[in-house]
Structures are given as C-alpha cells and as structure tokens.
Amino acid sequence: MNETSIVVSGLRKRFGPTLALDGMSFTVGPGQVTGFAGPNGAGKSTTMRIVLGLDAPDEGSALVGGRPYRSLPCPLRVVGSLLDAGALQPGRTARNHLLWLAHSQGLTAARVDQVLEQAGLTGVARRRAGGFSLGMRQRLGIAAAMLGDPPVLMLDEPFNGMDPEGIVWIRGFLRALAAEGRAVLLSTHLMSELQDTADHVVLVGRGRVLADRTMPELLARHGSLERAYLELTRDAVEFRAAGSPEASR
Template sequence: MSEATIVVDGLRKRFGSTQALDGMTFTVQPGRITGFIGPNGAGKSTTMRVILGLDRPDSGAALVGGQPYRTLRRPLCHLGSLLDAAALQPSRTARNHLLWIAHSQGLGARRVDAVIEEAGLQGVARRAAGGFSLGMRQRLGIAMALLGDPPMLMLDEPFNGMDPEGIIWMRGFLRSLARQGRAVLVSSHLMSELQDAASQVVIVGRGRVLADTAVADLLRTSSSLEEAYLKLTRDAVEYRAANGTEAAR
C-alpha cells in the first residue's frame, strides 16, 4: 500500500498577521493510526484543509498518494475525510445524503448500503439527518469518508459526541482500518483514546511540528500521552490564565 501515504512538506500559511503554518512537515504512513494533536490555534485544521485543497499554502506541498488532492479524479477513492459532522443537508435522509455524494464519484447504491452497515446506521438510514445526535452525525460522516473505499482517511475529532458504546466502536473501527493497510490521520483532544488507538503521534504547536514519534516511545519517559503532550506544548498554548494554567478558548 505504498500509495497510501499522506505527505505534508514544509507548509507555510499566513492569514493576515497570523502565521498559521510555519514549516509544517510530517508523513502519515500506511498501516498505522497517526494521532494529530496540539493546542487551539496550533495549525491542525489549516493543515487538514490544505491537504484537502480547501486552502492554498503560501509555500510547501501536501500530497495524497504522491499527488495534490485537487488534481485527483474521484478523490473520495483516494482519501476519505471527516472535518465537520454538521456539514449536511438536514432535510435529506442519511441514505439520500450518501447517495448524493456517491453519485458525484461514480459510485452506486450498493456501496452506499455497505457503508451504512459498516457505520452502524441501518436503523436510521431513512431518517432525516437533521434530527441526528452529534454521535450519529459522526457515524454518518464516517460512512461518507468510506464511500470510495479509500486507502487513506483523515478524521477530525471523530470521538466528539460519542457515548461510551460509540467510543469503543470508534476505537475498534480505527484499528481495523489500520490493519487493512490504510493510512489513518486522526485529530483529537481526547488523549486517552489516542493513547489506546494510535501507534504514531504528531504533536504540533504554533504552526510547526514539536514531535513526530511512536506513542510507545513517549510513554517510556511519561506516564501518559497527556503528560507528554503537556510537556511538549507548554510554550505553544494560545494564552495562559494569571495562575499559569492554560486558559480555555
């Protein structure tokens, strides 16, 4: 699965006076889950948008299987993504939402029904998606990401809104994707879930990579991924409260 590789190489991006990306560089390898973590404003969302061709970098490149995403024919067959679970037409049923996207990629109803089953949506597939809980919308977003049976997936906060059963399902689902040889990039603030699921982690701050290493290596010097993360990002948070603790955004 050598084609199943996401390469981020020297990305720089400025929005006005804000340097959102400052040489962001890392690689997501096939057959593993790579966690993508950092404080608010670290550049995670901008990086993922650049990978998908939604934002253009000032310099550097992001390649999906060796090509820019925007040049791909039937891009969902190369990289499936979930950035915003709320990005749907609320009056459409879940199945019709997926059918609409599938038709844009030359995919048929049989594939739609397959991903509905894989995401555990059989019982609600003909309900309007606007009435879904956040956890169910996450599952619908996962189904959409799987439509093209892509060798690469990129998921932003997939655990959000999940109940305990959903979190367990998501953890096992991500592991199954990696076992199939897919490259999986997961952005999340839930360190405990990434510690259990990811084999590699990219920790970022202020638009650059602070660490790109195996989770097991971090745990040799820290009691948890959360502790290692806090050590590495202590100087990269957006701002701190008067007592020195990180302030909430």
C-alpha cells in the same frame, strides 16, 4: 511514493498578520493510526484543509498518494475525510445524503448500504439527518468518508458527541482500518482516546511540529500521552488560565 500515505512538506500559511503554519512537515504512513494533536490555534485544521485542497499554502506541499488532492480524478476513492459532522443538508435522509455523494464519484447504491451498515446506521437510514444527534452525525460522516473504500482516511475530532459504545466502536474501527494497511490521520484533543488508538503521534504547536514519535517512544519518555502533550506544548499554548497545572511552570 507509497500510494497509501499523506506527506506534508514545509507548509507555510498566513492569514493576514497571523502565521498559521510555519514549516509544518510530517508523514502519515500505511498500516497505522497517526494521531495529530496540539493546542487550539496550533495549525491542525489549516493543515488538514490544505491536504484536502480547501486552502492553498503560501509555501510547501501536501500530497496524498504522491499527488495533490485537486489532481485526483475520483478523490473519494483515494482519501476519505471527516472535518465537520454538521456539513450536511438537514432535510435529506442519511441514505440520500450518502447517495448524493456516491453519485458524484460514480459509486453505487449498494456501496451506500454497505457503509451505512458499517457505521451502524442501517436502522435510521431513512430518517432525516437534521434530526440526528451529534454522535449519529459523526457516524454518518465516517460512513461518507468510507464511501470510496479509500486507502487514506482523515478524521477531525470524531469522538465528539459519541456515547461510550460509540467511542469503543470508533477506536476498534480505526485500528481495524489501519490493520488492513490504510493510512489513518486522527486529530483529537482527547489524549486518553488517542493513547488507546494511535500507533504514532505528531504533536504540533504554533504551526510547527514539536514531536513526531511512535506511541511507545512517547510513553517510555513521559509516562502518558497527556503528560507528553502538556510538557511538549507548554510554550505553544495561546491562552492559559491562572492557576492551571502548567501556568506556574
């Protein structure tokens, strides 16, 4: 098993009567950005939470570098994640927020300053995070994900709240991380950004994988990622307004 990978195998998960995952299986390999996309309720967040040990599956497994997340002695050194940019103590400064995380993993203050610079936050490091815009909180979340210099990254909707400069920065940053040999899982609803960033795409719906293809394969067949998404997830959308482009199909 490659140490730089996420392997999801046969995940099934129920929440009461709702089947959230129905045999979800895919691999995020090294050296590429893997896009993870699907309609609301498709199982993306549940899958990512299971990978990070925040939820337990009813069946199946999710391994990071060949091991369950909960068995990792220093998880931030293996996988960095951003699931919720608002998950911070608003009274702490950006630097103190990262210092708290760093100390929990035996990481240094020097590393905190390095990731603040990477994320473009050096100038606001001593400002309270509660006063940050959503885009700045996203940058702080990415800085936190990078603290342990991990070989695996998982980011959920990192483009939200970003201005155009921030979007261009994230796009280039993620591609640079993949070029270093890291495995990057990127979940987003923004198909245009995913098309410009990802090398490989996993499209999901109703808790199952609908397509697991390289970006060139999807584009060759469908013309654009947006068209691929609409065509492949057509029957997996929970709610559709009358008169929408797919409603009459």
